[in-house]
Amino acid sequence: MKKLMRRLGLVVALLALTVVVSSCGSKPLSSRNVLKVDQQSKTITWGVKADTRLFGLLDTKDGKIKGFEIDLAKAITKQMLGSKGKAKFIQVTSSTRMPMLKNGNIDAIIATMTNTPERRKQVAFSNTYFYAGQSLLVKKGSRIKNVKDLNQQKGTVLGVVGSDSVENVAKVAPNAKVLQLTDYAQAMTALKSGQGQALTTDNGILYGMSVQNPDYVVTGGTFVSEPYGIAVDKTQTPFRQGINQAIAELRANGQYQKILHKWFHNVKGFDYEEAAQE
Structure with a gap:
C-alpha cells in the first residue's frame, strides 16, 4: 500500500512539474x-x-x-x-x-x-x-541597363518572396512582369536559365552574386534606399x-x-x- 501511495505521489509530482514547464513555455513574448x-x-x-x-x-x-x-x-x-x-x-x-x-x-x-x-x-x-540601395543584376551585354529599360521592354524581373524589392520595382516599372522565388539561390538559377531578364534586390546582395557569377553585373545604380x-x-x-x-x-x-x-x-x-x- 505504501509503495502504491509513493508511486501515486510521484505521478502527481511529475504532472505538476509538466504543468509548470508548459505554462512557462507558453509565456507570451510581450511579457x-x-x-x-x-x-x-x-x-x-x-x-x-x-x-x-x-x-x-x-x-x-x-x-x-x-x-x-x-x-x-x-x-x-x-x-x-x-x-x-x-x-x-x-x-x-x-x-x-x-x-x-x-x-x-x-x-x-x-x-x-x-x-x-x-x-x-x-x-x-x-x-x-548597413545602408544599401535597390538595384538590378543582369547578364553582361544585356539590353537592360536600368529599371527604365525594364519598364519599357516589359521584361521579367526576378525577386524573392517576403522581400520588399518586388513591391518597389512594381512601383517604378509597372509594365515589367514579376516572378518571385523562395530564396536568392533559386532566383539566381532562374536568371541563368533565362526565366527573367533581371534580378532585383539590394545592391549589397547583388554584389555578392556578381562575385560568385562573373558573367553577371550590377547595373543602373540604385533606385530605392534600403537601410538595413x-x-x-x-x-x-x-x-x-x-x-x-x-x-x-x-x-x-x-x-x-x-x-x-x-x-x-x-x-x-x-x-x-x-x-x-x-
Whole structure:
C-alpha cells in the first residue's frame, strides 16, 4: 500500500512539474524581458540568412554560416554580454523571419532586412548597420541597363518572396512582369536559365552574386534606399536600446569598419562611405 501511495505521489509530482514547464513555455513574448534572459544565459539567438553571399552564406565544408552579418552579430553579442557572450544562429528566409521572431524562436533578425514604415508596424528596428540601395543584376551585354529599360521592354524581373524589392520595382516599372522565388539561390538559377531578364534586390546582395557569377553585373545604380536594421519585437525596448549602444560602440572602436572591410574589400565598385551611413 505504501509503495502504491509513493508511486501515486510521484505521478502527481511529475504532472505538476509538466504543468509548470508548459505554462512557462507558453509565456507570451510581450511579457518576457529578452535582454535579461540573454544576459543570464550569456546567449543571443539571431535569425540570419544562409543563402546570401557576403552577408550570410552556409559553408558546406564545415556547416557554418559565414558573412558580414554573422561577424557583426558576434561582435554585438560580446559587446552586450561580455567576452563570454555567445551568438546562436538560426537560419531564416525573407518569408519566415518575421513569424519566427513573433513566435519567440529567435531574439532578433539580422538578415538583410530593410527598415520600412510597413514593417515598423510589426517590429522595432535598431539604428542602420548597413545602408544599401535597390538595384538590378543582369547578364553582361544585356539590353537592360536600368529599371527604365525594364519598364519599357516589359521584361521579367526576378525577386524573392517576403522581400520588399518586388513591391518597389512594381512601383517604378509597372509594365515589367514579376516572378518571385523562395530564396536568392533559386532566383539566381532562374536568371541563368533565362526565366527573367533581371534580378532585383539590394545592391549589397547583388554584389555578392556578381562575385560568385562573373558573367553577371550590377547595373543602373540604385533606385530605392534600403537601410538595413536589426529587427526585434516591439515590446523589447531595453533589448533594442542595448543593440543600438553596441553598434555605436563598435563604430567608435573601429571593429565595425574592420568587419565591413573584411567582407567587401574585393567587391568591385563597392562604396564604403555609402554602406557605412547611419
